[in-house]
Amino acid sequence: MASNTEAMRFRRPWSEQELLEQFIKGKTLALARVISLVENEAPGYRQLLSSLYHRTGKAKKIGITGSTGAGKSTIVDELAKLLVGRQQTVGIIAVDPTSPFTGGALLGDRIRMQDLGLHKDVFIRSMASRGSLGGLARATREVSVVLDAFGKDFILIESVGVGQVALDIAEVVDTTVVVLVPESGDSIQAMKAGLMEIADIFVINKADRDGADRMAVELQAVLDLGRRNNDWDYPVLKTEARHGHGVDLLLEHIDRQRDYLVRTGYLKKRKEELLRAEVRQLFSETVREKMERRLAGEGSLDEVIADILEGKLNPYLAVDQLLERVKGAEI
Ligand SMILES: Nc1nc2c(ncn2[C@@H]2O[C@H](COP(=O)(O)OP(=O)(O)OP(=O)(O)O)[C@@H](O)[C@H]2O)c(=O)[nH]1
Ligand SMILES: [Mg+2]
Structure with a gap:
């Protein structure tokens, strides 16, 4: 009998008021529902965002981008585990700008992140493009507003580093981590895709493979040549995410970059520009x-x-x- 009542309760569609109440209470089901409404641009979704907006502003937003298969999801997974260990709540958005017909990535992400998904402090959402890529970046921004309003301490946004979407997503986050692998041409690809300009931190993943050290040195040299007009040092880190090696150091640099943004006032300036x-x-x-x-x-x-x-x-x-x-x- 009790389970019947329970089932009834969930079957009945929530009124907007109930939905907001559940959301504010921190119910994951309500979070998922709000995200779906926003993602689908359901009628009234803007009012919904508007009524949640005053709750935002606390989440730290980190973008993880790089070529296909570079190990972005593995890194996101490890970062999330470390953050949960620090009693931080995490929202993950996996953005896939490739067509749903060619991209097996989504399913792969789901499978790999499954054990994390069961953790109550980690919420994972995959988003694929449905036609308009511009819409995808906007949806990503809006979903991150929802996660922020829900009270997530960190929002990790994984996206394949190609095209305008990657660049648009860099606008949404506070810190961008570009993941490269020690394969000839990967850093050249990244350069062509404009990833060098948006990176705050570089990671050479799969450091167990040959060429990681050389690549790190080369990349550092390129960065030294084109040193940008500020005093952030654009660190180049090596990780072997598959075994979790180096990801703790990555998190330290993410924290350090955050401190830098706060100390110099860049964070405030960035927020203003974004707004x-x-x-x-x-x-x-x-x-x-x-x-x-x-x-x-x-x-x-x-x-x-x-x-x-x-x-x-x-x-x-x-x-x-x-x-x-x-x-x-x-x-
Ligand atoms: N050798 C090696 N393989 C790794 C390492 N980290 C991840 N991988 C493997 O690389 C493959 C791709 O990893 P993912 O984390 O799915 O990469 P991704 O960048 O998220 O891939 P897409 O989302 O499909 O673009 C998986 O088979 C991982 O197990 C590493 O440090 N060394
Ligand atoms: Mg992935």
């Missing part, structure tokens, strides 16, 4: 969505398209006409 970008993006998205909905509702778009096809109008004049129609209207 500026976020508000601008939200603003233009909101205006665009509202305008588009309006245009679709009125059928104005169909009208101008028909006119263009008939040679009565061109796309530029059409936009002028559309703007004229929405001018002054409440948006």
